[in-house]
Amino acid sequence: xxxxxxxxxxxSGPVVNLAAAGVANAAVVFTVPVLAGQFIGxxxxxxxxVNLYNNAAGTTQVLIGTGVAGTFVALLPALDSINALNDSYxxxxxxxxxEAFANITAYPVALGAGTSIDIQVExxxxx
Amino acid sequence: xxxxxxxxxxxxMLDPVALYNQNVAIHYVKSTxxxxxxxxxxxxxxxCLDFGALAATxxxxxxxxxxxxxxxxxxxxxxxxxxxxxxxxxxxxAGISKWQLRNLQIPVDMQxxxxxxxxxxxxxxxxxxNRPAMEAINGGAVALNAVRIIAMGxxxxxxxxxxxxxxxxxxxxxxxxxxxxPCTHVFCSGRGIGD
Numbered sequence: 282x283x284x285x286x287x288x289x290x291x292x293s294g295p296v297v298n299l300a301a302a303g304v305a306n307a308a309v310v311f312t313v314p315v316l317a318g319q320f321i322g323x324x325x326x327x328x329x330x331v332n333l334y335n336n337a338a339g340t341t342q343v344l345i346g347t348g349v350a351g352t353f354v355a356l357l358p359a360l361d362s363i364n365a366l367n368d369s370y371x372x373x374x375x376x377x378x379x380e381a382f383a384n385i386t387a388y389p390v391a392l393g394a395g396t397s398i399d400i401q402v403e404x405x406x407x408x
Numbered sequence: 409x410x411x412x413x414x415x416x417x418x419x420x421m422l423d424p425v426a427l428y429n430q431n432v433a434i435h436y437v438k439s440t441x442x443x444x445x446x447x448x449x450x451x452x453x454x455x456c457l458d459f460g461a462l463a464a465t466x467x468x469x470x471x472x473x474x475x476x477x478x479x480x481x482x483x484x485x486x487x488x489x490x491x492x493x494x495x496x497x498x499x500x501x502a503g504i505s506k507w508q509l510r511n512l513q514i515p516v517d518m519q520x521x522x523x524x525x526x527x528x529x530x531x532x533x534x535x536x537x538n539r540p541a542m543e544a545i546n547g548g549a550v551a552l553n554a555v556r557i558i559a560m561g562x563x564x565x566x567x568x569x570x571x572x573x574x575x576x577x578x579x580x581x582x583x584x585x586x587x588x589x590p591c592t593h594v595f596c597s598g599r600g601i602g603d
Contacts, residue, residue, distance in 0.1 A: 321455055322455030322458065322556065325553070380553070408458075408556050
C-alpha cells in the first residue's frame, strides 16, 4: 500500500504581508491544526515551498521559524528576497523539509520605509 | 474459512480475520476463549499515541497505548507504524515482550513502510483492555519533538460460546476444538520465552 507516499497532505497557507522588519515582528504564516479534546493526534508541518514577493522593500532576507522575539527559533537559514522581485523556494532544490510543531512564523531582516514583503508557504501536514 | 487468517498479505490495506457469525478462538497468554463474531467495523488509520518530546540518544518510559484498548467482549486487530525517527519496542500485555527472539527483541522504525509496505509483520490483536505498551528509542543525535504512532485495523464484537450465557453452545465449542467446525485463531498477546 506504499504508506510512505501517503504520509502527509500538502496544504498551502494564506498570503501574509510582512510590513514590519525584525524578529519582534515575526508574523504567523501557517497555523498548526489543533482543537483540544476533539482533534485527534499531534500534527506537524514540514515546509515544502516558500514564495516571497518583494514590494520594492530593498534586497533583504526573510527568516522562517517558530515563535516571536526572544522565542523565535529559525527552521531554515535566511532566504534572500531580491528587491521588487518574486523569489520561489521549492522542494528538492533550495529547501530542507524542516519540521515545525508550532505555528510557523516569519520576518524580514530589513524593509524600506512604507514597503513590505508578501509571503506564502506550502507545507506537508504530518500526523 | 481458508481466506480468513492472521498475518494476511495482499494488495491494499488489511482484511478482517473473521466476518459476521464466524467463530474465533481468542488466545491471551495461556488462556483460550471460544467466541463468535456478531459485529465488526473497520478502524481507519489514526494517531493512537504520541510519546511527546524525546531527548537525543534516550529511550522513553514504557507507555500504555490505551487508545488501542477495546471494550468488554471485543477484540481489535491493528497494524501500525511510527512516523517519527525512533525505534519502537512493543509489549503486549505491558509485561511481556512482543517480537522476542532468544537474544533480541525486534523493534519497528520508520523504515517499516518501505520494508513491509502492507505492515503484515506489525499486526497485533488486542483482547478487551489487556494493555499493549510501547517504548520509543531515539538513537539519533537530535532531540525529537514527538514520537507518533499511526494504527489502523478492525474492531470485532463477539459473543461467548462457552459458559452458561445466552449464546453458549457446548457442541459447537467441542466441534471447534476437534477441528470439525472452522475457526480463526487470534493471538492477543505475546508469549514469554520458554513459557
